[in-house]
Amino acid sequence: MRGLLKSMGVTLAVFARKPVTREYPDTHRPLPERDRAFPLLLWDHDLDEPFCTGCHACERACPVECMTVLMKDNPNHRTQGGDSTRRKIVDKFWIDYARCMRCNICVEVCNFDAIAMNNTWQGHETSVYDRADLIQDLPQLLAEHKAGAIKPWVPQ
Amino acid sequence: MTTVPFPHEHEFETQDLMINMGPQHPSTHGVFRMVLQVDGEVVRDVVPYIGYMHRGGEKLAETMDFRQGIGWMDRTEYLAQHNAELSYVMAVEALAELEVPERAQWIRMILCELNRLSSHFMFTGAFGTDAGIFGTAFVYSFREREVILDLFEEISGDRLMYAYFRPGGLAWDVPDNFARRVAEVLKSTRQGIKDMDGLLTENEIFRARTVDIGKISAADAIDWGCTGPVLRASGVPLDLRRTEPYLYYDQLDFDIITGTNGDVYDRFVVRVEEMRQSVRIIEQCMERLRPGPILPDRLPRMLRTPPGEVYLRTEAPRGEYGIYMVSRGGNRPHRLKIRSSCFANLQALRDMTIGSYVADAVVILGSLDIVLCEVDR
Amino acid sequence: MNNDLFGFEINVWADAAARLGLIVGLMTVVVMGLIYGERKIIARFQQRLGPTRTGPAGLLQSVADALKLVAKEDVRPRSADPWVFELAPYFVFVPIFLMFVAIPFALRWEIRVLELGLFYVLAVSSVNIVGWVMAGWGSDNRYAMLGALRAAAQAISYELPLVMSLISVGIVADSFNLTEIVRSQGQVPNIVWQPLPFFLFFVAILAELNRTPFDIPVGESEVVGGPFVEYSGIRWSMFFLAEYAALFILALLGAAVFLGGWAWPLGEEWGLGWQLVLTALKAGALIFAVFWVRVTMPRLRIDQLMAFSWKVLLPISFVQVLANGLVLVYEPPQHIANILLAAVSGAGLLLVVWIMNHSVGKPRPRPVLSPRAATAPTATRSEAAR
Ligand code: SF4
Ligand code: SF4
Secondary structure, eight states, rough: HHHHHHHHHHHHHHHOOOOOOTTTTSOOOOTTOOOOEEEOOETTTTTTTTOOOOOHHHHHOTTTEEEEEEEEEEBGGGGGGSSSSEEEEEEEEEEEEETTTOOOOOOOOOHHOOOOOSSSHHHHHHOOOSSGEEEEEHHHHHHHHTOOOOOOOOOO | OOOOOOOOOSSSSOOEEEEEOOOOOOTTTSOOOOEEEETTTTTEEEEEOOOOTTTOOHHHHHHHHHHHHOOOOOOOOTTTTHHHHHHHHHHHHHHHTTOHHHHHHHHHHHHHHHHHHHHHHHHHHHHHHTTOOOHHHHHHHHHHHHHHHHHHHHHHSSSSSSOOEEETTTSSOOOOHHHHHHHHHHHHHHHHHHHHHIITTOOOOHHHTTTTOOOOOOOHHHTTTTTTTHHHHHTTOOOOHHSSTTTTTTGGGOBBOOOSSOOOOHHHHHHHHHHHHHHHHHHHHHHHHOOOOOOOOSSSOOOOBOOOOOOEEEEEEEEEEEEEEEESSSSOOOOEEOOOOHHHHTTTEEEEEOOOOOHHHHHHOOOOOOHHHHHHH | OOOEETTTTEEHHHHHHHHHHHHHHHHHHHHHHHHHHHHHHHHHHHHHHHOOOOSSGTTTTTHHHHHHHHHHHOOOOOSSHHHHEEEEEEHHHHHHHHGGGOOOOTTSSSOOTTHHHHHHHHHHTTTTTHHHHHHHHHHHHHHHHHHHHHHHHHHHHHHHHHHHHHHHHHHHTOOOHHHHHHHHHSSOHHHHOOOOOOHHHHHHHHTTTTTSSSSSTOOOHHHHTGGGTTOOOOHHHHHHHHHHHHHHHHHHHHHHHHTTTTTTOOOSOOOOHHHHHHHHHHHHHHHHHHHHHHOEEEEEEEHHHHHIIIIIIIHHHHHHHHHHHHHHOOOOHHHHHHHHHHHHHHHHHHHHHHHHHHHHHOOOOOOOOOOTTTTTOOHHHHHOOO
């Protein structure tokens, strides 16, 4: 009987405490800056072009092969009359978020700090009705950083 | 399928009832299936079926280089990811003969023990539900687990699939407020352990349900290959942290918890006490944590190992989590085999269950604390 | 032929219809309230919030649930026995609602005053087990079958302590009329003089209602809902409705029989409003206790449950009835009789507690292996491998 009463005491003590529920869709807990949702590409605001040179390093390192990168000559390069130092630049870029396992390897291997993990709630709330809609193309991948919506964290 | 012929005590002809439990059943802890042969309420035989969760993780990891493979280890043991990663990266380090900086080792220990806490919380919660509490134990444990997962998210960026350990050290350093956050987490955890202990350990009904149920002797447990709390509950003081110390466990002061009876109750109490020991370990680690590098100075961009083979085991929350790795040189393992603790522990289920009641079968299965992803890999 | 319905002259048939409508309407509303209350209270016990999203503070959650259940498809397994399967909910539902007839809320506020009200309630309440067994058998599902057999065994075992505990109170009150029982308590409610029957009553209603620690027939983690496992939609909601209606009615019964109903401690002169508040408070306290036990206790096993009923509760309840009879046969003065009753009953309660303590055994000391001594490091196998 003592044990039963002790258990009842524990539950009663908890009854008096404040609930710990986070009312998720109404209130969003602030995310830590290292939070990893899905990878996205960063935008070089100085030169008005992506950082990504299309070097395929991330594509090769991705364990689930969910990235596809195509490279092209940079029309904005110095030799072409522009002001960019990037000789090559990304032409097309797809990431299949449905396959991505959010391992952060693409961010680690990129030599140009051109890719980062989305650390906002928008990055987590990506439900769609069709898996094909989860394949992100270059404009979609660049949109958030271009609009200044994220502050990326890239490990040193 | 083998069935044990059982002498019928009845005068008249009776037929045992075959009950299929799982793979969709609230208390099979994932997609585990067992077919119970019951006579009234008494279990005459149980045939377990595994493999619903098989994804070929070992084979997949053979196609991955050493950094990519870490993510796969997370997914074999989704309640103790840091411990699973640890075995893998330590195996790679043994093959490549990497020196790991001291700070990285301490952080690894802290994270592994925190992960043991979160995993044991998950056990106590799920076990309470198996024993029939209406969700209370479960919610208490999730409350505490949530606090720990929040810390993990602040460190590694992810709540479940951390992919944070690297051969040679860690992916990146912990945030600056690490010490304060760990202290906060431990405070909450201590309260959680107290709640869980008070709710269950002395409760008469809980004891009536667990004491002397699913007993297994030390000799049998060793024969079945049980490790971890299941083995220690039978009285065998085998804890790899003590018997073959890895990381810096030999520098710390902590107790190995053993049971006396090898029953379900002991398995529960051993885990609760182990949580207290984990808190002790983390406190000692925090005292010894110093600033410093977290990766070796000269780490090649793509890690390659000389040919060789290694079996490396660590003490995960559920027992011995071993990695057998064969390298023929190159940047990926030639062969990888995971020694799964749950798989071995689950083998003892049939022995423990036969002759008990249907309700006991659920409690016994719960006390083994299986993670089906680890059983099936 | 006219009848008196709360002070109005009214035709017999209209009267019957009105009272029937009252039962069904009131019950449905009360059950919805109870479900909402249970979810909120249990949520607080678990540091959660409970329903919040339908209506202000989730108040409309039960309404939404009811709508969902009504709109859901009524599935019947092909191999089920159609008649048994379809009729089972009514066999659970109707007896529970019939119980309501004799339960008083306040002075002259009941559907019917029955001279043997207590008996009537008990007799009707035990019929619904037929519905449980029908549901288990008709579903053609092994979990349901197992659950129904458990339910039958449990209901039969716990019906007896329930009856005995109420009979012993009836003996003390010298009546089986619920109104009389409330009146006879006077200054001090029965729980003081009869703690053991109250304990028996509480344990037995937990078992009758299939709530933890006695939720063996429906045990979610074992038989996945027991006899109801194949039911869905409106039929399932009838079981649910019956379960909560039974909770409400038994709590009212307990409040009237043991806690002094509407009378204690204000007396009968206070107005109807106060009487209703008192009844509601006492029933509410009992219901809260049921919820509290539900969030705290693990589930007993079927053999332990049966042993507890047949070996502990039943013999002791017989002794209690006998003792009450003996005390009253010799007609001692009122206060001596009361003290004697309380002493016997209290001793019985202590005996039950003692038995409960000793049937489980002492908690084993926590085993801890002292550091280092017994476990010296051995050569690592990984070293050997290299
Ligand atoms: S996070 Fe990992 S899985 Fe996702 S795209 Fe990057 S490398 Fe591939
Ligand atoms: S994101 Fe980085 S690694 Fe990937 S293609 Fe662009 S520059 Fe190369």
